[in-house]
Structures are given as structure tokens and as C-alpha cells.
């Protein structure tokens with residue numbers, strides 16, 4: 240049974256087991272929705288949010304994210320109902336709405352985000368373990384990279400042997416992450432000092448932070464990161480008893496996460512000042528906790544990070560390998576990637592994906608990259624599939640595609656528009672460095688696409704797609720040049 244069906248990718252792979260499993264109650268569904276979103280991100284929020292923003296900007300950041308993300312959650316939920324035939328989630332929507340090449344890029348981007356996110360997971364697990372064994376440093380020392388590589392290939396071997404997520408692992412990891420977060424919030428609320436919180440409420444006394452707009456922008460990829468997985472909520476909740484429970488579980492699961500996340504970041508600002516938080520080592524929740532209750536608090540949170548992220552690492556590895564496999568099955572990616580071993584695991588895709596994770600772990604060591612730099616790239620990479628899903632929902636509502644004669648489209652036009660605007664704002668907020676970095680990662684995909692099209696004996700590009708491909712290659716080339724000359728350094 241797979242309870243973290245992030246996209247529908249996993250859904251199609253496990254339909255038999257999921258449809259046979261018992262229907263779920265409202266509260267269990269809500270827990271599953273939460274479980275598909277909470278991974279590593281929450282445990283570093285105190286530092287990540289304060290790194291470039293004061294309390295007011297952080298507050299505004301959560302409000303914007305709350306509105307944009309709930310719209311996106313609804314987009315996926317509505318699309319699942321309107322377009323039940325499009326089974327492979329985010330990338331199938333982009334393909335249906337905007338053609339094969341755009342669809343390919345959506346799959347490519349979703350896959351990039353999934354495995355680069357896993358590189359950041361490996362780094363943060365060992366950064367947490369350094370609480371117990373200092374040689375692991377910030378998760379990017381030689382000892383940490385060796386440890387992370389061992390973890391990677393152990394998970395790889397388990398999946399090749401046919402291991403899938405079990406209900407029991409999901410249960411344990413969900414408890415392991417939620418309980419310490421709630422405890423942290425209670426402790427932080429008791430230790431909260433309003434004077435510390437309001438010391439520099441708008442952040443303007445710290446010249447490093449810049450304008451309020453700049454501060455808000457700095458939080459946008461962080462808040463996006465912690466909500467990645469929301470696209471799976473509608474799939475998870477499709478296992479509901481009643482239709483009405485789907486909406487309930489999605490909305491309540493989302494709101495609970497939003498509440499937990501906002502409290503973690505805001506309450507921390509009443510314990511330490513923004514500049515203090517900005518300088519903390521991640522997972523920073525552990526440091527704040529230790530500051531209030533002493534060493535046991537630090538140990539507890541770091542352990543929670545290890546358990547929570549190991550669980551999330553497994554589910555995102557499964558998902559990362561499913562994406563190329565599903566895309567290969569319908570000809571969007573080369574057939575080779577659809578190869579399965581005798582245990583039903585997408586072996587070629589898994590080898591490719593984890594090979595790249597390994598490569599990036601080595602780069603992480605030499606570039607001395609941090610957890611933060613890595614997850615910001617994973618956040619930026621997922622913008623393409625997210626924006627396109629919003630745009631597709633808007634498109635079908637505007638053209639009444641999939642809507643019956645008497646059905647109103649007003650609500651769907653609204654959520655589609657809000658999700659698309661939020662996506663466009665995120666692209667702007669992400670800023671040029673991360674967009675360039677993404678172009679560099681999207682560019683090699685074009686070769687993979689050409690390979691797949693040739694294999695299918697299909698025309699490779701339409702004239703418009705040629706323009707798009709050239710734009711990606713140009714931006715990617717420019718990015719490579721800027722990185723080589725040290726002008727930008729996203730890692």
C-alpha cells in the first residue's frame with residue numbers, strides 16, 4: 240500500500256493495491272495528506288525563513304503562500320475529477336494542454352525536482368546526525384558524503400528487491416515527524432517573548448535584509464519547498480469513502496500544515512532575534528529547541544529529522560524513478576526508461592536517477608554546497624510543472640473542456656487563475672540565479688526528448704517548439720558560462 244501517492248504516477252503503478260485497500264476515514268485521510276507534504280523542510284524553517292526576512296515579511300510570506308498553495312491544491316483536485324483519463328499527473332496535464340515538448344519539460348522538471356530534493360535530504364540527514372557524530376559537519380563533509388552514499392545505495396537495493404512503502408513505515412514516520420513538531424510549538428509558545436519578536440518587526444533596522452518586498456521574495460522558494468507534495472493530496476484523498484471527504488481532507492490537511500509551518504517559523508522569532516536565527520546551523524529547529532529546554536531537546540529533534548527524512552527519502556526515490564518510467568510508457572521519454580526488473584521495479588530509471596543523486600552528492604562535497612542551496616534548486620525546478628498545471632486548469636475552465644452544459648466554471652477559473660498568478664510570482668521571486676541554474680538542468684533534457692521522438696518516428700519539434708528549445712539551450716549555455724566564470728554560484 241502506498242500512502243504517499245504524490246503524483247498520480249505512483250497511483251497508476253499501485254492501482255491494484257490501493258483500490259483494494261480499505262476506504263479511509265476523514266481523519267486518516269487528513270493525516271495522509273499531511274504526510275505527503277511534511278518531510279525535511281519544516282525542521283529548518285526557523286533559520287531558512289529568517290535568513291532573509293524579518294517577522295512582518297515572514298508573516299506576509301505565509302499569507303501569500305497560503306492563498307497560492309490552496310489554489311494549487313484545488314487545481315489538482317479539480318483536474319483529477321475533470322480529466323480522470325490523464326493518469327500520470329502533472330506532466331500529463333501539461334502535455335494535454337500545451338503539446339508534447341512542453342509536456343516533456345514538465346515531466347523532466349518534476350523528476351529533476353524530485354531527485355535534487357533527495358540530494359538535499361541526504362545532506363540534512365547527516366547534518367542532523369552530526370549532533371551525535373560531529374564528523375558529519377553540515378552534511379557535506381567527506382564522512383557525510385560517504386554515509387549519504389551508503390544510505391542512497393541501501394535504499395536503491397531495497398527498491399530493486401521490490402520493497403515498497405509499507406503502511407507501518409508511513410505510520411512510524413508520520414508520528415515521528417508530527418509529534419516533535421507539535422512539542423516544539425508548545426515549548427516555543429511557552430518560551431515566546433513578545434519583546435524579542437517585535438524588536439525589529441519590519442526587519443528594516445537590519446541593512447542586510449533590504450526592502451520589505453525583497454524580504455518577502457526571499458521566503459518564497461522556502462515556503463514552496465515545504466508544500467511540495469501537495470499535488471499528491473488529491474490522489475491520496477481519492478481513496479475517500481465519500482466524495483465530500485476529498486475536499487475536506489485536502490483543505491484541512493493543508494491548513495494544518497500551514498498552521499504548523501507558520502507557527503514554527505514565527506514562534507522562533509520570539510525566542511531568538513532574526514540575525515541570531517539567520518546564523519543557525521540546520522536543522523535549526525533542533526538548535527532553537529535546545530536553546531529553550533537543553534540538550535535532550537536538540538537530540539530529540541535531530542532524531543526526528545533522521546526518521547522523518549529517511550521515510551521521505553524512500554517515498555521520493557520511488558516517485559523519482561516512477562516519473563521517467565511513466566513518461567517512457569507513453570512515448571514522452573525513451574522506451575529504455577520503462578524497463579522493469581522481475582520485481583516490478585523501474586530498474587533503468589532507478590539507476591539513472593540514483594546515479595545522478597550520487598553525482599550531485601560528490602559535487603556537493605567539492606562545491607561545499609548546503610542543504611539550503613540544494614532544496615532551493617529543487618523548488619525552482621518544480622515551478623514549470625506547477626505553473627503549467629495551473630494554466631491547464633485555467634485553460635479547460637475557460638474553454639469549458641470537460642464541463643457539461645449546465646456546469647458553472649466560475650470557481651475553477653478563479654482557482655486556476657490564482658494558481659497561475661502565484662506560479663508567475665514565484666518565478667519572479669525566485670530570481671535570475673535559480674532560473675539560470677534550472678535552464679542548465681532543463682537543457683540536457685532536450686537531447687532525451689529528441690531521442691524519444693526519433694524512436695517514435697515522430698516529427699521532433701513544431702516551429703514554436705524549436706523557439707522554445709533554442710531559448711532553453713541559450714539560457715542554459717549562458718548559465719554554464721556565468722557559473723564557470725563565477726558570476727553566479729547557486730550551489
Ligand SMILES: NC(=[NH2+])NCCC[C@H](N)C(=O)O
Pocket residue numbers: 276277278279280281352353354355356357360464465466467468551555617
Ligand atoms: N525529495 C523531494 N523532492 N522532496 C520534496 C518534498 C519536500 C517536502 N515538502 C519537505 O518539506 O521535505
